[in-house]
Amino acid sequence: MSIPAQASGEPDAEPDGPEGRLRRFARIWSRAIFPLTATSLTRPEFEQHLLPLARELNGILHAHPFDASPAQRIGAALIDAHCTDPDALSSTLGVVDSYLVLYCGGNGPGPLSIEDGRARCARIQHTLAAGFTGALRERTLAEQEAIARSALTARSHAEEALHATEARFRAVFKDAAIGIGIADLDGNILEINDTLTRMFGGLEHHVRSHKVNEWVHPEDSPQVWKYYDELVRGEREHYRVEKAYYRNDGTVLWTNLTVSLLRDSEGRPEYQLALMEDTTERRLLNLRLRYEATHDALTGLPNRTLFFERLEKALTAQEGGRFGLCYLDLDGFKAINDSLGHAAGDRLLVEVADRLQSCATAPGEMVARLGGDEFVALTTGPDTAEEVHELAGRILNALATPIRLDGRELSVRGSIGIVEGPAGERSAAEVLRSADITMYRAKAAGGNRFQLADAEADERAITRHGLTTALPAALDRGEFFIEYQPLVHLGDGTVHGAEALVRWCHPQHGVLGPDRFIPLAEHTGLIVPLGRWVLEESVRQANFWQERHSDGGPLRINVNLSPTQLHHPRLVAETVDVLERSGLEPGALCLEVTESALIGADDDLLKPLRQLAEMGVDIALDDFGTGYSNLANLRRLPVSVLKLDRSFTRGMQQHPADPVDLKIVEGIVSLAHSLELAVTVEGVETGAQADQLRRIGCDTAQGWYYARPGAPDRIHSLLLADAV
């Protein structure tokens, strides 16, 4: 450049000076091509950008010797300034042609002839155009190459990623633990993985030879094919069902099937993708577990769980639904089990189960085994009131034929409690309890029968049941106590002794007499520990009295023995033990045994009583005259006292006394005395009775006339009064 470039922003250029003219040229040039550029420069910036180029043009115009080639750079500089539009070149050439000589012709060191100026200007234009074009070609090629390379790079990145993706998918497909299959929308199977082939039995062509929609199985739910149709029509993206298939060997394959619709890039349905999980074994296991959980292993009958499910269902049935329940317990099954062994007992139960099953074959009927020898039969529907009786009848009938077991014929009978009623009133547990109680009533009434539940009987049984279950804890908690009723010498009216009477101070029911709970204790066996406690307590009390009442002669204590206690092998040993530990003489103890407990008693049973009698313990025959009073038998019994039941003295309460009763008592007393038995009468309530009995010759008496049963200290005060 022959003219040194001036600082572009020179402010003080004279408008008509060389610099001013140069700027005007640049402004005209800028105005001509700015609209054609893509530059983000502003107009003034663009004009400033062109100014050095204008100065260079000026330099080329005046250079000596003239050389147009630098004008190539001007053309290239336009490309660098993003003036790539061809019109930018023609406009530039136009501006150079019209204005370069005009504005810059006089700027040189020497004058430039018009002709020379024009010639130089034309050469400058040719060269500038060549420079522009060359630069544009270079730039275009470079950019084309750059973008092509970028596209290639991007594509190879994408291909690598795609390859990685495919490899991943391939691995997923191949190694998946679930079966994967792809089919077209017509159901033609295109690809399946090894797992799927194995699931279907291992033959690939077996799977491929069928279209998807040919894999119909009788257990298909209606949704399976509805969903399928929706999916292939493109109306459903995916579905999940449980579906069965036939393997090539004809066995059934159960699957959890998930099918998804695959669409192409335009969103059109293209393929269906099926994912299958083999649930065959799980399903079988579930079925088996369910069966085992709901059936009795011995008989194969439904068990308690399943029965309760059905009962609950029956009880929550629609309005108008009724249910009838038979609760069956075999009579005397324990005896069979004990005598023939459990294996035989089990076979018997299996036979019974079979027979019961045949009794309940109608829809809505079922038989279940609750456990042991307890079975239930359920019938449901609107007419159970009649049906349940028929069902119970059929059951008893079915049991009537003897069962052959190990060569013998066993008669099996049962007691049935029936509960029948409308649904929606009671819970399953309530119904079953009522049936159970009713069954026990049937059993108590002799067995081999059925009885219908009634609320009152249930109520009584429920109380009894409550007391029975509360008994053991009551003994532990010391809820029992003893009251004593004096026994009085009829001869002189002195207190001879006392009978110990046990009471239960029940937390809810208050004080209960022995009639309320002794039979229950007897039934459960609790009578043994309870009886021992009563004996210990009474003997201790008697000993206490003896020590306090040393001047009044020995004071006796009467204690009741229940039938169970009589049978208890340790009766003698424990009685001796209690006496020895207390220090009470055996002669001060009288054990009362009911007459009925000794009916038909053999020597084995009497032996402990004899032993006790030989030690000096008195044995009293209680409630004499209420049972089958075998007078002849009296001689065999080791008893020393007869206690006449209160029913004999009742006739003497009136005045005058019933002569027949009088005669009977007289006879008994005389007989007793002749057998050297003392006679005690119970239930003496009036002085007249007492007089009569004294006259007849009775020895001792007890009853309200003398004293009601009471706390031990009341006996003590009676004794003191007596002694005065």
Added chain:
Amino acid sequence: MERPAWAPQGIDISVPSVSRMYDFYLGGSHNFEVDREAARKAMEFLPGLPKIMQANRAFMRRAVRHAVDSGIDQFLDIGSGIPTFGNVHEVAQAADPGAKVAYVDHDPVAVAHSQAVLEGNDRAVIAAADLRRPKEILANPEITGLLDLDRPVALLLVAVLHFIEDADEPYAAVAELREALAPGSLLVLTHASYEGIPLPKAEAAGTVGVYKNIRNPLIMRSHEEIGRFFEGYEMVEPGLVSMPEWRPDTPQSPEQEDPYAFSGFGGVGRKA
């Protein structure tokens, strides 16, 4: 079906790309015949398209300078396309050599090209991500490795939001980005609109049709709709205006500008 994040997008250069069409409008040669064909078609309806693009570039340039003047030295340019010239990093780093620029584009070719252009510039990166999934942008390691999002950032959404259909929830995406930026951050945004185009709407709509045909629908939004992208940000003076009207470098008469430059709107918002 949603494409999983790790599944690559296919490369199909037989399909026109909006980035390469943009380059063509600006006189570049980073484009293929399919791009030029589509661009020429669009220009049949809107001959002034290059002027609109140029106005976008000029606006962006002024906005970036304004950001640097406001003390911002981090730039996140989403939808950066093919860097032809006058790019954000050139403008920003010319004003502040320490300025850092992260470009984001979802066109793999544009990303590859940007990678080539930015090679050796340790203050500028390009990340392949999609404005429709702002979470991925904010978690992109390239971006978080360069920019400190706890400091103010200028977020540039220049000529990109009009390619996002309402079904893709552009407002939610922009809101998520706005939320993530530190106080003092700027949102620099331009958007196409029928407003300001010196042609009847029916004619200009032909261009929209071209973009629709190349499966890159151009969504024209109104001034009010575009304004909603700034929700919660204070508008920097003079607000959302025609691009040449936003803080021109020199006072100028409108006649000097090409009429097409007034198509659409540009504006800058600031997070308080």
